[in-house]
Amino acid sequence: MATTEKQDRFIVPIGPQHPALKEPEHFEFTVDGEIVTAATARLGYAHRGIEKGSENRTWIQDLYLFERVCGICSHIHSMTYSRGVEKLAGVTVPPRAKSIRLLAAELERIHSHMLWFGVAAHEAGFDTLFMYIWRDREVVMDLLETLSGNRVNYSVNLLGGVKVDVTPEQVDAIRHGMDKLEKRNKHYLKVVTTDKSFLNRTRGIGIITKEQAKILGTVGPTARASGVEREIRVNAPYGAYKDYPANIILDPTGDLEARFVVRIKEVLESCRLIRETLDGLPEGELTTRMPRRIKAGETISRTEAPRGELFYYIKSNGTDKPERIHVRTPTICNMSSVLVTSVGHQLADIPMILVGIDPCFSCNDRMVVLRHSHGDTEEWTWERLRQHGIEFYR
Amino acid sequence: MKQLQNILEILIFPSGLFLIVLGLAYNWIDRKLVARYQNRIGPRWFQPAADLFKLLANEEIVPDGVNPFLFTALPMVGLAGALTAALYVPIGGVAAYSYSGDLIVTIFLLSLLTICLGLAGSITIDRFSLIGAVRTLTQLFCYEAPFLLALLGPAIVAGSWRISDIIAYASGHTWLFITQPIGFVIAMIGLMGKLELPPFDAPEAETEIVAGPLTEYSGRGLALFWLGKAIELVIGLTLIATFFLGGMSNLLVFFAKTIGLLLILAGLQSLFARLRIDQVVGLWWRYGAILVLAQFLVMIVWKGVF
Numbered sequence: 001m002a003t004t005e006k007q008d009r010f011i012v013p014i015g016p017q018h019p020a021l022k023e024p025e026h027f028e029f030t031v032d033g034e035i036v037t038a039a040t041a042r043l044g045y046a047h048r049g050i051e052k053g054s055e056n057r058t059w060i061q062d063l064y065l066f067e068r069v070c071g072i073c074s075h076i077h078s079m080t081y082s083r084g085v086e087k088l089a090g091v092t093v094p095p096r097a098k099s100i101r102l103l104a105a106e107l108e109r110i111h112s113h114m115l116w117f118g119v120a121a122h123e124a125g126f127d128t129l130f131m132y133i134w135r136d137r138e139v140v141m142d143l144l145e146t147l148s149g150n151r152v153n154y155s156v157n158l159l160g161g162v163k164v165d166v167t168p169e170q171v172d173a174i175r176h177g178m179d180k181l182e183k184r185n186k187h188y189l190k191v192v193t194t195d196k197s198f199l200n201r202t203r204g205i206g207i208i209t210k211e212q213a214k215i216l217g218t219v220g221p222t223a224r225a226s227g228v229e230r231e232i233r234v235n236a237p238y239g240a241y242k243d244y245p246a247n248i249i250l251d252p253t254g255d256l257e258a259r260f261v262v263r264i265k266e267v268l269e270s271c272r273l274i275r276e277t278l279d280g281l282p283e284g285e286l287t288t289r290m291p292r293r294i295k296a297g298e299t300i301s302r303t304e305a306p307r308g309e310l311f312y313y314i315k316s317n318g319t320d321k322p323e324r325i326h327v328r329t330p331t332i333c334n335m336s337s338v339l340v341t342s343v344g345h346q347l348a349d350i351p352m353i354l355v356g357i358d359p360c361f362s363c364n365d366r367m368v369v370l371r372h373s374h375g376d377t378e379e380w381t382w383e384r385l386r387q388h389g390i391e392f393y394r
Numbered sequence: 395m396k397q398l399q400n401i402l403e404i405l406i407f408p409s410g411l412f413l414i415v416l417g418l419a420y421n422w423i424d425r426k427l428v429a430r431y432q433n434r435i436g437p438r439w440f441q442p443a444a445d446l447f448k449l450l451a452n453e454e455i456v457p458d459g460v461n462p463f464l465f466t467a468l469p470m471v472g473l474a475g476a477l478t479a480a481l482y483v484p485i486g487g488v489a490a491y492s493y494s495g496d497l498i499v500t501i502f503l504l505s506l507l508t509i510c511l512g513l514a515g516s517i518t519i520d521r522f523s524l525i526g527a528v529r530t531l532t533q534l535f536c537y538e539a540p541f542l543l544a545l546l547g548p549a550i551v552a553g554s555w556r557i558s559d560i561i562a563y564a565s566g567h568t569w570l571f572i573t574q575p576i577g578f579v580i581a582m583i584g585l586m587g588k589l590e591l592p593p594f595d596a597p598e599a600e601t602e603i604v605a606g607p608l609t610e611y612s613g614r615g616l617a618l619f620w621l622g623k624a625i626e627l628v629i630g631l632t633l634i635a636t637f638f639l640g641g642m643s644n645l646l647v648f649f650a651k652t653i654g655l656l657l658i659l660a661g662l663q664s665l666f667a668r669l670r671i672d673q674v675v676g677l678w679w680r681y682g683a684i685l686v687l688a689q690f691l692v693m694i695v696w697k698g699v700f
Contacts, residue, residue: 121667127592201668346671351602
């Protein structure tokens with residue numbers, strides 16, 4: 001505590017329990033008055049051992065496990081996983097299934113971006129905008145529910161195809177929803193670029209230059225808002241994106257405003273993609289046969305999640321269970337940019353900068369690293385972690 | 395008989411119980427209006443009362459490292475300040491007491507709550523409270539002078555620092571918000587700053603410093619501070635309505651004018667993103683203070699010429 005013991009640093013802790021964060025993660029911001037002079041992060045509060053857990057499950061069970069890596073972008077995880085496994089098994093997914101996967105992925109992107117938009121408006125203290133956006137987000141949530149029956153974990157994917165079909169009525173509903181969303185998002189684009197009180201909190205704040213964005217390895221909308229051309233849908237098109245190419249949305253400014261603009265424009269771009277996909281929806285099968293055991297080998301699978309590049313490394317040893325699966329989520333790539341950019345800013349801007357990368361903490365928690373009082377760090381092995389867990393809950 | 399009437403005036407009407415009920419009612423109207431502006435449904439009519447009783451029944455936790463006496467006394471002093479200020483303001487049409495210079499006393503009693511809030515934040519060792527307290531006091535220094543000047547505008551044209559004289563002047567002349575528009579706007583915005591309503595809620599910005607100075611408060615202390623603010627809303631609205639909207643004669647006029655002002659206040663609350671504390675300082679001293687001073691100059695020259 002700052003006043004009880006003599007300290008020359010005043011540290012403001014944010015998290016693991018803090019109203020600005022919706023998930024547990026700990027940040028320490030050293031402040032001088034209102035100005036932040038240093039920032040550190042401690043990750044790992046929501047580590048769930050999913051990668052290790054996947055090794056004890058079959059390939060099919062793992063599909064459902066990976067769908068639950070992220071609560072917001074669940075579809076993209078199961079899609080990336082399925083694509084990797086299908087590549088290993090040498091199976092080609094029918095074209096209609098590919099299109100439906102794209103459809104779900106883009107609807108999910110709209111939902112994720114609008115969710116972020118609302119949260120970011122709330123961090124800026126603009127609750128009216130927050131409420132309006134979340135009201136409009138219900139449109140896409142309802143569409144996802146019509147499509148799959150679920151609002152959060154849609155469970156659209158299967159190994160070798162998709163589970164749900166799109167009926168003509170659903171096509172009409174989605175088209176109708178896209179019209180509404182496009183109209184609303186064009187309005188919001190106007191709000192974030194013209195509203196004076198909101199621009200006070202976003203324009204010129206939290207600037208990540210193009211060089212910084214490259215060096216820090218940022219991905220997704222965070223990188224694109226700094227003018228870095230990183231977009232897997234464009235750089236390395238996958239699935240139905242080969243037939244319906246996405247346009248890259250770039251903004252060279254790199255401040256918070258640019259991050260708003262890029263994400264809203266991406267929502268508009270998603271609306272366009274969804275319309276094109278619906279226009280050219282191919283007829284045919286939804287699934288193909290998948291072998292229960294996957295041939296030995298290893299592969300990588302990359303997709304563009306709403307937050308940026310999602311990377312799966314999958315290794316099979318020829319059995320019905322994977323040998324190793326590694327997941328790299330976009331948040332972990334963007335995290336360092338927060339710590340770098342927050343220095344020199346006001347404390348009031350920190351929640352905005354932190355939320356500006358659209359963090360999803362439970363996705364990025366990997367391994368517990370302990371910091372001892374004498375300074376060196378120690379990694380916990382899986383065995384030790386497991387033992388700790390057993391003893392903790394005994 | 396006179397003493398009984400005095401006691402009733404303090405405890406029941408227009409001060410005391412009536413004021414507390416009014417504070418809860420206006421708090422509800424404010425919350426409901428903001429909710430409707432934000433396309434939400436908003437709380438039910440008894441929600442503020444439910445909040446108050448629930449908080450009063452809660453355990454009050456006194457954290458380590460604070461002076462327990464100050465910690466429990468500050469909310470009471472703050473609330474007492476707000477309740478005392480109401481004695482001189484024509485709540486419901488009539489003021490309980492009146493003497494020369496009661497306007498200045500009222501304005502300073504209203505600031506007592508903010509000062510108590512700042513002190514309550516600074517006596518704890520919680521970092522969010524400390525930052526919140528610094529921001530609360532910074533904001534106090536920002537809006538206080540322009541707010542005071544804005545309310546002194548009507549006093550100057552009325553030629554008296556007695557609230558009842560100003561009421562008499564205001565009801566006899568053109569509504570002052572037409573002749574002193576800048577003063578009216580500054581007073582409204584100053585009230586928002588005083589009550590730490592959005593967009594001036596940097597001192598209790600939830601996403602940065604949790605609840606600001608009130609972070610360590612629970613139970614009774616929190617309830618009293620909260621009630622104090624609810625009452626200040628009523629007093630502030632009454633003052634502005636009286637001065638700028640042509641006086642105050644009976645209950646009906648009182649409700650019509652104050653609720654009318656509350657409509658505007660709720661609209662302003664839902665229109666803007668939160669200002670940073672440096673932006674608040676800039677807004678008040680770069681624009682607010684200078685505008686209100688300019689209006690003063692015009693008024694004095696006008697008074698001198700005619």
